[in-house]
Amino acid sequence: MERDEVIHDWNVIGEKSSPPLKRVAVHDETLRDGIQCPSAHDPDIDEKVEMVRLMARCGIDSVDVGLPGAGPRAVADSQRLVELIRDEKLGILPGCAARTHANDITPIIEISQRTGVPVEVMAFIGSSPIRMYAEGWGEDRLESLTRSAIKLSADAGLPTSYVTEDTVRSRPSTLKRLFTAAIEEGATRLVLCDTVGHATPNGVYNLVSWTKKLLADMGRSDVGIDWHGHNDRGLALVNALYAVDAGADRVHGTVLGIGERVGNTSTDQVLVNLRLLGSDEHDVTPLAKLVELVAKAVRWEVPVNYPVFGADAFRTGTGVHAAAVIKAEKKGDTWLADRIYSGVPAAWFGREQEITIGHQSGESNIRYWLHKRGYGEDDTLVRAIFERAKMQSAMLTDDDIRAVIESHA
Secondary structure: OOHHHHOOOOOOOOOOOOOOOOOOEEEEOOOOOHHHOOOOOOOOHHHHHHHHHHHHHOOOOEEEOOOHHHOHHHHHHHHHHHHHHHHOOOOOEEEEEEEOOHHHHHHHHHHHHHHOOOOEEEEEEEOOHHHHHHHOOOHHHHHHHHHHHHHHHHHOOOOEEEEEEOHHHOOHHHHHHHHHHHHHOOOOEEEEEEOOOOOOHHHHHHHHHHHHHHHHHHOOOOOEEEEEEEOOOOOHHHHHHHHHHHOOOEEEEEHHHOOOOOOEOEHHHHHHHHHHOOOOOOOOOOHHHHHHHHHHHOOOOOOOOOOOOOOOOOEEOOHHHHHHHHHHHHOOOHHHHOOOOOOOOHHHHOOOOEEOOOOOOOHHHHHHHHHHOOOOOOHHHHHHHHHHHHHOOOOOOHHHHHHHHHHHO
């Protein structure tokens, strides 16, 4: 069986077809932007250490280890994580967030000097007219803050990203003035932010394309473009993919999409889709452990229907669906069994297809369950479990099924 014979992929065949996505870097903000979520618990340092290790194993390129300007604990945790990356040669680059102010940037410079690691400075400032009106800011003030902050970081020899909050609602004239000032002072990246989740895919494409043209006109192809999105309209993931398609070099996210309000782009979902789209070849089996660890550390309940990593992501209790999976397995084709009722191969992410028993199940579900656990498939036992399932309004638990088995015995 040729695989293209059993799946016709309308995603890439037809009148509307984009070229394969380029290789793009992924930057994780869980330990900074993510834990700003009012419902999230700030993990202890041991948990943060394990998170960074797993992020590196998943192929995440860089991580925001904190905002040292927030106080002594933030400085200590940030430095510990930078030391971890250095000492264990993790292959993930550290960065720190900062306001465009010396009080925030100086601690990052000091951490870099103490550790000998070039920590990326990610200096942010609000740039939209609505924010400027509310704060009483003028463009002269923003440019002045931009120039002094970026110069301080660049003069220290650190990679420097210039982050404009609410970029998607900012005027082109303002962005041109601020981006130009930042680049003139040494910024190596521009971070385009959808801070309040306002953008649609069209807006993402327009903004990234406009920024690319600005850089081209300046002759600065060496300056990178980042995309940082939030999920207020439920568009964060698709917006991130559109940003890559439009030419962004790096996309930001947080594990499980945790963050202020309804959260950020989900790092894990970005990695899942980049892998499925052929843009990334990293081993993504550690992702399940990373999601589990972050959920535990920030005291987060993963929704059962969360893509790929939710409890129900690969479970089915419907008879016709289960029968198709079982038939595929009987053909001895694990590739087929993992895709017959799933657009995502469970095995790529350390999961497997699960068949459960409920009121919509058929006898094939029951026989599969019994066979997988080494029980005989006695017809009267199958019938007893089947009748019990039809009486229930929810899936039978393993204990429920074993109780029927014991009663039958």
